[in-house]
Amino acid sequence: MPFWLILIVVGVILAIIGFAGVGNILIWIGVIILVVGLVMTLLSRRGGRV
Template identity: 60%
Template sequence: MPAWLILVLVGVVLVILGIATNIGQFLIWLGVIILVASLVLGLVRRSCCPRSPPTVSRCCSPRRPPTA
């Protein structure tokens, strides 16, 4: 599972917990921060290498020639 999707899911869970519990204010802000960070990271990764498949990790690193 991609890291950005995990961050989005954790953020949504924290927002739901924040609304349902008494420590809601803290958890809501924490969830918002995680959601925004995951969206920014997803956009940066997508703009960095738009043609690479989603399974490639570290797509922004320089490509090395294949070794035999």
């Protein structure tokens, strides 16, 4: 299971049980890691075609 997905799932669970502040932070960290990973993947694929 990818690290970003674990962070998002744990963040959602914490938000549901009442730790909204911590859960929200973990959700955003997971989303940021996901977006950075997608951008790096796209850039590495694009660079290889030249």
